Amino acid sequence: MISRRDFLQVSMAAAAMYGTSGFGNWAKLAAQQALTQDDLLQFDTFGNVSLIHITDIHGQLKPLYFREPSINIGVGDNKGAVPHITGADFRKAYGIADGSPSHYALSAGDFDALAKTYGKIGGLDRMATVINAIRADRPDALLLDGGDTWHGSYTCYQTEAQDMVNVMNALKPDAMTFHWEFTLGSERVTELVESLPFASLGQNIFDAEWDEPAELFKPYKFFERGGVKIAVIGQAFPYMPIANPGWMFPEYSFGIRDENMQAMVDEVRGMGAECVVVLSHNGFDVDKKMASRVKGIDVILSGHTHDALPEPVQIGNTFIIASGSNGKFVSRVDLDVRDGKMMGIRHKLIPVFSDVITPDAAVSKLIDEQRAPYESAMREVIGTTDTMLYRRGNFNGSWDDLICDALITEREADIAMSPGVRWGPSLPSGSEITREDIWNVTSMSYGQAYRTEMTGEFIKVILEDVADNIFNPDPYYQQGGDMVRIGGMGYRIDITKPQGSRISDMTLLKTGEAIDPSKNYVVAGWASVNEGTEGPMIWEVVENHIRNQGTVKLDPNNSVQVVGA
Amino acid sequence: MELTRRNLLAVGFGAATVAALPMRVLAAAEEQINAFTGGAEAGEGGITLTAPEIAENGNTVPISVDAPGAAEILILALGNPTPGVAKFTFGPAAASQSASTRIRLAGTQDVVAIAKMGDGSFVKASSTVKVTIGGCGG
Numbered sequence A: 001m002i003s004r005r006d007f008l009q010v011s012m013a014a015a016a017m018y019g020t021s022g023f024g025n026w027a028k029l030a031a032q033q034a035l036t037q038d039d040l041l042q043f044d045t046f047g048n049v050s051l052i053h054i055t056d057i058h059g060q061l062k063p064l065y066f067r068e069p070s071i072n073i074g075v076g077d078n079k080g081a082v083p084h085i086t087g088a089d090f091r092k093a094y095g096i097a098d099g100s101p102s103h104y105a106l107s108a109g110d111f112d113a114l115a116k117t118y119g120k121i122g123g124l125d126r127m128a129t130v131i132n133a134i135r136a137d138r139p140d141a142l143l144l145d146g147g148d149t150w151h152g153s154y155t156c157y158q159t160e161a162q163d164m165v166n167v168m169n170a171l172k173p174d175a176m177t178f179h180w181e182f183t184l185g186s187e188r189v190t191e192l193v194e195s196l197p198f199a200s201l202g203q204n205i206f207d208a209e210w211d212e213p214a215e216l217f218k219p220y221k222f223f224e225r226g227g228v229k230i231a232v233i234g235q236a237f238p239y240m241p242i243a244n245p246g247w248m249f250p251e252y253s254f255g256i257r258d259e260n261m262q263a264m265v266d267e268v269r270g271m272g273a274e275c276v277v278v279l280s281h282n283g284f285d286v287d288k289k290m291a292s293r294v295k296g297i298d299v300i301l302s303g304h305t306h307d308a309l310p311e312p313v314q315i316g317n318t319f320i321i322a323s324g325s326n327g328k329f330v331s332r333v334d335l336d337v338r339d340g341k342m343m344g345i346r347h348k349l350i351p352v353f354s355d356v357i358t359p360d361a362a363v364s365k366l367i368d369e370q371r372a373p374y375e376s377a378m379r380e381v382i383g384t385t386d387t388m389l390y391r392r393g394n395f396n397g398s399w400d401d402l403i404c405d406a407l408i409t410e411r412e413a414d415i416a417m418s419p420g421v422r423w424g425p426s427l428p429s430g431s432e433i434t435r436e437d438i439w440n441v442t443s444m445s446y447g448q449a450y451r452t453e454m455t456g457e458f459i460k461v462i463l464e465d466v467a468d469n470i471f472n473p474d475p476y477y478q479q480g481g482d483m484v485r486i487g488g489m490g491y492r493i494d495i496t497k498p499q500g501s502r503i504s505d506m507t508l509l510k511t512g513e514a515i516d517p518s519k520n521y522v523v524a525g526w527a528s529v530n531e532g533t534e535g536p537m538i539w540e541v542v543e544n545h546i547r548n549q550g551t552v553k554l555d556p557n558n559s560v561q562v563v564g565a
Numbered sequence B: 001m002e003l004t005r006r007n008l009l010a011v012g013f014g015a016a017t018v019a020a021l022p023m024r025v026l027a028a029a030e031e032q033i034n035a036f037t038g039g040a041e042a043g044e045g046g047i048t049l050t051a052p053e054i055a056e057n058g059n060t061v062p063i064s065v066d067a068p069g070a071a072e073i074l075i076l077a078l079g080n081p082t083p084g085v086a087k088f089t090f091g092p093a094a095a096s097q098s099a100s101t102r103i104r105l106a107g108t109q110d111v112v113a114i115a116k117m118g119d120g121s122f123v124k125a126s127s128t129v130k131v132t133i134g135g136c137g138g
Helices: A004-008 A013-018 A037-041 A087-094 A101-106 A111-118 A124-137 A154-158 A162-171 A180-184 A186-195 A258-270 A284-293 A361-379 A398-410 A435-440 A456-471 A538-549 B005-019 B027-037
Strands: A049-054 A142-145 A220-225 A228-235 A275-280 A299-302 A313-315 A318-322 A329-338 A341-351 A381-385 A415-418 A432-434 A449-455 A485-487 A489-494 A503-508 A520-526 A560-563 B048-050 B061-066 B070-077 B084-089 B098-103 B109-117 B122-129
Touching: A037 A124, A037 A341, A049 A124, A049 A275, A049 A299, A087 A101, A101 A111, A101 A341, A124 A162, A124 A329, A124 A361, A142 A228, A142 A275, A154 A162, A154 A361, A154 A435, A162 A186, A162 A361, A180 A186, A220 A258, A228 A258, A258 A275, A258 A284, A275 A284, A284 A299, A284 A313, A284 A318, A299 A329, A318 A341, A361 A435, A381 A538, A398 A415, A398 A485, A398 A520, A398 A538, A432 A435, A435 A538, A449 A456, A456 A489, A456 A503, A456 A520, A485 A489, B027 B070, B027 B084, B027 B109, B048 B109, B048 B122, B061 B070, B061 B109, B061 B122, B070 B098, B084 B098
Parallel strands: A049 A142, A228 A275, A275 A299, A299 A318, A415 A520, A489 A560
Antiparallel strands: A049 A329, A220 A228, A313 A318, A329 A341, A381 A432, A415 A485, A449 A520, A489 A503, B048 B061, B061 B098, B070 B084, B070 B109, B109 B122
């Protein structure tokens, strides 16, 4: 059992990075000059084992802007619990000064202004520098990739993720688990997984026909580091064939399978594991529930829901680490494992400020090589934006407002639907929008923009179904992600109601009339999980729209009325 | 034309089943339970029902049940038009009292397993399986 005192040794990035000097007067500070690489990397090496966690990079090789959500509602036992507090409440909970680097990296609020002060964040060449610095302290540190790595950019699409595999291999991970990787299709996944010089893990990846563990993926792998036998168990995204097109990987079945997770923990403990780490793509609330049901896990490295938390969350004797997304953060977790058990933990969520951390030259060169054949196409400027463009938030974001506008205009629809994914970088106001920027928020292997007719009743059924996947009070019935974004229609949602009763007051915005359940509406959308969906690719639709607009300017979206938060 | 008619119908069908999900125990299910238990109260524990929280395909949902010492196990899908799924009978020489099968679920509903134990008592376990249109993850 870890005492509260040991837990308090957890260092907080905010305090280590900036002290109190930035408090309240961020506008006067030249942040890049005040913040140093040594500040960001400072860590008193602890115990005898180091874990390095990166997750949900979504194909982002280069530094970017990424605004965290201002609306991320928790339900059931997770109401008001991290990561479901945002903005000023989040900063207050962690003692983060307004305007500080941690404010910018970890929370929403003043993002547009702070982006101009602190610049871009992430980049795999900067992550390489951080990883190498940790390895300088602890040469046998384990590097663990939580998945959603092989998806999400122009080059990742064109190379079927070879770009990401090449660059990640240079970082020398020890193990990886999976989610969007499977949307490459099982044939390509097999080809890439077989090429990896490290372990591909997922105790919940099963053969769909026989309901037995899939041969290609191992449930766990043992490592001996610092004289400690460590078992790393993989947990892939449980709802792959439901949230993504199952027809692309029909050979596989997933699920949470916590009874099998318990069996695997018992098995590795029986084989002498002194420390059990789960590399998870469950999402944070699912990981919390799993930690309460499965006994014997020391650390869960949590991915999928893109939360970045400056401290671990403790459930029983299990510590859950959330390391953000899109290359913004690297988590370092030092453990003291003695006499066959974990005695202490020290953790730091390291924000990868790209103007502060020196890129690793070899990895920079490798990234440039992956991008070179596509640079001229990616760099083409399609338009500019007066409005800051971002995606994260439970109900809408300005990028999706723009995508929905594009669908309604270019596809002559009454109503548009855009999937509630959480990936996709932001653009500060005044930015040029390049083709690469558009692909960063739309790229996927099933990007066809469909146009069809739906009755008002069916539209409500879709909204109710998706809402229950987010707001079901039991995390095991949640899929992660956010509400499907709706253009051209407003509605009211009471998140406390059961499925079928949450959505009301659906209104067609162009006429102000209530949606008629029996009437047909023309709906345009993208990212259908159905096989054979037809239509132009969404990035072409959005590019045409932006080109026609020249300068993007969006009004604030107030079309969703939220009750019960 | 973008979505094919066939796919649209597939979505429509899935949605219709999801929409019609009153969590009521059909009279038929109650009748079957009473016929199996003779009206006796079923206790908790001693039986493990393993089912996915969310079905990957409502047409074929893998479930398994394990009840050491059971003579018979009845499985019901309470929301199906015909709730009876299977009844497994174990002879005295059976090495274990467990079984796996796949069931078709008309929508989100509870799946129930009731075991008649060697001493004539009953135990039960249930699990909610959600059938959803699906959508978009993070």
